[in-house]
Amino acid sequence: MNHISKQFGNVTANKDVTLSIKKGEIHALLGENGAGKSTLMNILYGMYRQTEGEIYLDGKKLNLSSPQNAISNGIGMVHQHFMLIPAQSVIENVVLGLKDNKTVLDLKSAAAKLKKLAETFHMEINPWEKVSNLSIGEQQRVEILKALFRGARLLILDEPTAVLTPQEAEALFDVLRKLKIEGCTIIFISHKLKEIMAVCDACTVLRKGETIKTIWVKDIVDTRELAELMVGKTVELTIKKEKTEVGKPVLILQNVSYQNKKKVQVLKDISFQVHEGEILGVCGVDGNGQSELIHCITGIKQASKGIIMINGTDTTREKSRKIMSRGVAHIPEDRQKYGIVQEMSIKENMILMSYLHKPLSRFGFLQSKNIENYTKRICDEFEIKAQNTDEKIMNLSGGNQQKVVVGRELSRNPKLLIAVHPDRGLDIGAAKYIQREIINTKKKGGGVLLVSSELDELMDLTDRIMVIYHGQIIETVSTEKTSLKELGELMMGIKNNVEEKNA
Numbered sequence: 001m002n003h004i005s006k007q008f009g010n011v012t013a014n015k016d017v018t019l020s021i022k023k024g025e026i027h028a029l030l031g032e033n034g035a036g037k038s039t040l041m042n043i044l045y046g047m048y049r050q051t052e053g054e055i056y057l058d059g060k061k062l063n064l065s066s067p068q069n070a071i072s073n074g075i076g077m078v079h080q081h082f083m084l085i086p087a088q089s090v091i092e093n094v095v096l097g098l099k100d101n102k103t104v105l106d107l108k109s110a111a112a113k114l115k116k117l118a119e120t121f122h123m124e125i126n127p128w129e130k131v132s133n134l135s136i137g138e139q140q141r142v143e144i145l146k147a148l149f150r151g152a153r154l155l156i157l158d159e160p161t162a163v164l165t166p167q168e169a170e171a172l173f174d175v176l177r178k179l180k181i182e183g184c185t186i187i188f189i190s191h192k193l194k195e196i197m198a199v200c201d202a203c204t205v206l207r208k209g210e211t212i213k214t215i216w217v218k219d220i221v222d223t224r225e226l227a228e229l230m231v232g233k234t235v236e237l238t239i240k241k242e243k244t245e246v247g248k249p250v251l252i253l254q255n256v257s258y259q260n261k262k263k264v265q266v267l268k269d270i271s272f273q274v275h276e277g278e279i280l281g282v283c284g285v286d287g288n289g290q291s292e293l294i295h296c297i298t299g300i301k302q303a304s305k306g307i308i309m310i311n312g313t314d315t316t317r318e319k320s321r322k323i324m325s326r327g328v329a330h331i332p333e334d335r336q337k338y339g340i341v342q343e344m345s346i347k348e349n350m351i352l353m354s355y356l357h358k359p360l361s362r363f364g365f366l367q368s369k370n371i372e373n374y375t376k377r378i379c380d381e382f383e384i385k386a387q388n389t390d391e392k393i394m395n396l397s398g399g400n401q402q403k404v405v406v407g408r409e410l411s412r413n414p415k416l417l418i419a420v421h422p423d424r425g426l427d428i429g430a431a432k433y434i435q436r437e438i439i440n441t442k443k444k445g446g447g448v449l450l451v452s453s454e455l456d457e458l459m460d461l462t463d464r465i466m467v468i469y470h471g472q473i474i475e476t477v478s479t480e481k482t483s484l485k486e487l488g489e490l491m492m493g494i495k496n497n498v499e500e501k502n503a
């Protein structure tokens with residue numbers, strides 16, 4: 001990509017960017033939130049047209065007018081925000097728009113082909129499952145398979161591991177290495193510096209829309225060097241965990257079970273407490289009931305059995321808004337679905353939970369000046385990069401959208417914070433900032449329930465860690481006394497012989 005520039009109105013997303021990638025290379029794109037990585041890749045995928053510059057693939061100049069055009073040139077892309085149709089099955093989504101679709105679709109043989117492809121890359125997927133029934137991790141897998149199914153030779157992955165468990169991420173890296181051996185080229189956007197070091201050959205760093213440097217990964221000394229290249233200054237990567245006084249319980253679950261629409265018992269007899277001044281972690285392989293557990297606590301779903309108490313009140317049958325008004329903040333797993341309203345402005349999104357309260361509203365009238373000041377303060381504090389507070393949230397980069405959700409929720413000084421993958425999609429500087437803010441919530445006397453697939457993060461932040469496996473809490477360990485190895489074994493159901501007990 002030669003001298004690429006892209007303007008969105010007054011915003012310069014890319015400025016004279018040059019990116020050169022060799023065939024068979026796994027090449028990382030790194031940069032702070034809003035640095036212009038997704039825009040550059042959307043240009044390469046034909047979704048946006050560059051304002052200036054040229055693109056060459058195998059020496060041939062490309063004039064990309066649409067994603068179809070890019071796909072026919074062997075370019076595939078997996079986006080941060082999935083592009084799947086929820087009401088359709090996996091296989092319907094995969095074949096959608098393919099040129100060789102006959103009048104009558106031969107879904108059966110396409111499904112068999114997909115299954116084989118999935119097995120080759122160790123990805124478990126049921127081609128006939130409806131996409132709306134899939135977890136985020138599974139939807140991500142469908143997206144990757146969809147691109148591979150279309151014969152992508154140059155595969156662009158926009159933060160592919162943000163939604164994967166560490167085990168799934170490892171499996172994905174094996175896939176990428178296999179693809180590389182077969183001559184595929186991969187562009188890999190990631191904020192996870194360790195991953196870049198583990199899987200990529202080279203790394204191009206973008207800052208404020210411009211190329212800063214391309215380096216060979218083997219020449220990088222450590223992750224700190226990468227972080228500093230990205231931000232342009234020293235980044236504080238250490239987190240200080242502080243001991244706090246543990247108070248009364250803010251969240252109590254007693255024998256909570258949940259049965260889904262298909263009558264599957266997804267949560268079984270769950271009991272635990274989160275106290276003031278404590279961070280309780282939840283770890284487990286994705287799809288073991290974490291989402292349903294959080295949905296039951298936050299009122300998105302209703303528990304089939306058991307009692308949920310928040311700050312001494314029985315909230316088992318309460319609706320989300322009521323629960324949130326009880327001093328509960330929620331950073332959801334799926335911000336697109338439960339965190340933001342895409343069509344609304346930053347300002348409107350920022351006050352979604354508090355527009356009825358003083359000083360944002362008085363005598364039933366919104367106080368626009370106060371709302372503006374409130375939003376600006378949070379944007380400054382969380383370094384949300386936007387033109388102004390009236391900008392539609394859908395125009396922000398993924399990481400900046402996440403910062404809006406996190407900033408909004410943490411600014412409500414919650415008594416109970418429920419945080420699910422809070423730093424997903426955030427650059428390392430922002431992630432560390434938010435981790436410190438979560439510790440601050442506990443220091444101020446709040447209780448935190450933290451769901452994360454990053455074991456390092458759980459070890460850094462929590463006081464205790466609860467392991468969920470097949471919808472049950474199989475063990476709760478003190479963070480001080482556990483190890484990554486023990487957690488890994490518990491997550492897989494190896495320790496405690498959970499499999500045998502269940503049998």
Ligand SMILES: Nc1ncnc2c1ncn2[C@@H]1O[C@H](COP(=O)(O)OP(=O)(O)OP(=O)(O)O)[C@@H](O)[C@H]1O
Binds near residue numbers: 008035036396399425
């Ligand atoms: N459709 C759009 N309209 C207006 N501005 C946009 C649009 N898409 C992106 N931008 C702006 O362009 C800049 C670069 O955004 P981009 O999504 O490329 O960043 P990024 O490096 O991928 O960030 P992240 O790590 O948070 O995903 C941001 O300031 C963003 O607000």
